[in-house]
């Protein structure tokens with residue numbers, strides 16, 4: 001194997017230690033810990049695991065979590081009223097609504113109800129717009145986690161050709177904007193891109209957020225590239241990335257594993273956003 005492994009678990013653990021110190025300092029100053037409200041509507045098993053992991057991560061870093069487990073038939077009105085109350089509660093710094101919402105609920109409307117200052121997922125139009133404008137904002141967690149992982153390699157982003165495969169609002173687009181903000185030359189590919197490999201082979205930095213098991217293979221990777229695999233594809237209980245790890249390792253200079261790469265960083269950046277929101281909301 002040629003590629004060096006980017007150890008997302010270890011990088012996340014180091015960040016969480018420093019977030020714990022930050023949260024303790026905030027608590028001393030504000031007389032209360034930073035607080036994150038987590039809402040889950042319905043009983044989707046994967047969502048339950050994600051929410052449990054987020055709550056555990058809050059506990060690990062000294063962030064108070066307020067948990068709202070709502071039935072799958074909760075109305076949009078009830079959700080909106082709860083969000084309104086949390087928006088007005090000065091002791092709540094971040095609000096997170098776990099997606100997907102049960103059928104019949106409009107996630108855009110629900111997420112849009114969260115005050116931008118408390119939108120720790122960074123999904124609201126205001127926060128996405130601020131990212132687009134290059135303003136300081138609460139940034140989508142997976143995207144900012146990718147940037148931290150690239151930085152950890154010591155490879156400078158500036159001047160590099162970064163190729164992002166995938167253009168979703170929660171990963172592809174925000175990661176492309178962050179790379180652009182870091183002065184990379186950015187190409188965004190998607191399902192209608194013709195001759196994908198022609199683009200990926202030019203990438204000094206390659207971010208794959210497609211949602212297809214082992215979709216990008218070693219022959220599609222420029223020798224020495226930094227490869228960030230966002231994909232989480234569960235097949236027969238096993239987790240696979242969007243990148244074929246074995247062949248990619250032969251070409252890449254650095255690569256994230258799945259699991260243990262981007263995943264641990266996503267929750268860590270959520271905690272980071274929560275602490276940022278707490279600091280900004282309590283000046």
Ligand code: NDP
Nearest residue numbers: 142166167168171190191209210211230231232262263266
């Ligand atoms: P989406 O399904 O929202 O987006 C997938 C993107 O891939 C789309 O932009 C789509 O293009 C593009 N795409 C699909 N097929 C092709 C193709 N043949 N060639 C090029 N591009 C293609 O997924 P997400 O962005 O939400 O997630 C992507 C992956 O990342 C998933 O595996 C998800 O589980 C994982 N994920 C992991 C996280 C983590 O913490 N590790 C967090 C979030 C997601 P088009 O727009 O044209 O349809």
